[in-house]
Amino acid sequence: MLEEIAACLRESGLILRGGLHFARGEERPSGPGGEPAGSVVLVGNAGADYWRHFNCWRARQPADLADPLDCWSREVIGAVAQKAGARVLMPNDRPFAPFQQWVMRAEGLKSSPLGLLIHPRYGLWHAFRGALLFDEEIALPNVERSNHPCALCDGKPCLKACPVGAHSEAGFAYAACVSHVRGADGQTCREGGCIARNACPVGERYRYPAPVQAFHQKAFAGF
Ligand code: B12
Ligand code: SF4
Ligand code: SF4
Known part of the structure; x- marks a missing residue:
């Protein structure tokens, strides 16, 4: 089945x-x-x-x-x-x-x-x-099943990429992220997708094309 x-x-x-x-x-x-x-x-x-x-x-x-x-x-x-x-x-x-x-x-x-x-x-x-x-x-x-990629990741680039530092040990700063995505400086996040997510080197072959990322960002941030 x-x-x-x-x-x-x-x-x-x-x-x-x-x-x-x-x-x-x-x-x-x-x-x-x-x-x-x-x-x-x-x-x-x-x-x-x-x-x-x-x-x-x-x-x-x-x-x-x-x-x-x-x-x-x-x-x-x-x-x-x-x-x-x-x-x-x-x-x-x-x-x-x-x-x-x-x-x-x-x-x-x-x-x-x-x-x-x-x-x-x-x-x-x-x-x-x-x-x-x-x-x-x-x-x-x-x-x-395989190893957890983050455990082997040098420098963890995803954590350094967000322009408003939305990811920290305190969790995800949803309001700061959405305000940036909707704002004057948020064009890259709106059109190309989340910069932090895109900074991850794992699964390059599966990366969503920019129009797909833009569609999801619009649904997420409501711009
Ligand atoms: C509400 C929601 C959100 C809310 C709040 C998230 C939260 N945890 O409070 C907001 C709007 C912030 C959000 C954002 C995003 N989300 Co969301 N979200 C959900 C949703 C609908 C419900 C989450 C929930 O409360 N579940 C109920 C609890 C009881 O379930 P749970 O499995 O135990 O919950 C776990 C998560 O909450 C997780 N968790 C804890 N803290 C956080 C923080 C964040 C930001 C996330 C994403 C998860 C997370 O740990 C919990 C324990 O295991 C789920 C779908 C679902 N039904 O799970 C998608 C889901 C978690 N989201 C997802 C995605 C992709 C996103 C976004 C990238 C949006 C987008 N553009 O596509 C962003 C990511 C933000 C980031 N970190 O970069 C995916 C994650 C896929 C994956 N690879 O893990 C899911 C599973 C939806 C899906 N269709 O696949 N999301
Ligand atoms: S860049 Fe990717 S592999 Fe490295 S810590 Fe972040 S999510 Fe994990
Ligand atoms: S969408 Fe932009 S502002 Fe939001 S977490 Fe990703 S990089 Fe940061």
Whole structure:
């Protein structure tokens, strides 16, 4: 079944990520049958292969459609879920599901100093577009596990790159970042993406092209 799901997702430039079995007694979302789910498998992107599929779909939608990437993701992942008998949960569904905790467990990923999880191959150029919930404990996808890239990173250039020092041990200074991105000096962050994220040397091959980064920055900072 997982191979079929992965093949359907590939047609839209998405990939099957890791999954996990929920522990008995742990707080968990409901599965397709309405009872607490037995497993979750994550769906995401590594690099921006999804972009051309998304844009073809978007060209057929009303120009003022709100949250188009979420709508497209729900449509694509929803169709796959229907075939697989799963329930879809989206990263922006409220209350927020702990996607990052799930991925840490499912794929052994760790946080970068920027707060984003870093992947040994994809670097910071990956994200989660949805989760498939199953009632039962299904066979889980195989995922590659490797060392945490940040542990071996000399000089940690990501921490020195932000013009307003938005990343520190105190966490991410959201207000300072957004104000810079929207402001007169924020053109590079608006058009080329987050300078700190782009300073990371890992996963160069998967770096999102500038128009993709600009799209996400617009959604994030609302300019
Ligand atoms: C709300 C939210 C934000 C908020 C607040 C983040 C926060 N932690 O409070 C804001 C608007 C600041 C934000 C910003 C961004 N976000 Co955000 N965000 C979310 C969202 C929707 C919910 C987070 C949450 O509260 N979860 C609930 C808790 C219970 O779940 P959790 O897994 O345990 O939460 C972990 C994270 O919160 C993490 N964490 C702790 N502190 C911080 C700080 C930051 C800045 C981040 C990103 C994470 C983080 O540790 C928690 C424990 O494991 C998630 C999707 C999701 N459902 O998880 C995306 C998500 C975390 N965001 C993501 C991204 C990509 C971004 C941005 C780059 C935006 C963009 N342009 O795309 C920026 C990054 C800012 C930076 N550091 O450079 C990705 C991360 C992918 C990855 N590789 O890890 C996610 C998973 C969405 C996705 N579709 O993949 N985000
Ligand atoms: S620049 Fe280094 S420390 Fe920063 S995210 Fe990349 S690998 Fe990790
Ligand atoms: S988007 Fe710009 S201001 Fe915000 S954290 Fe990245 S480099 Fe800093």
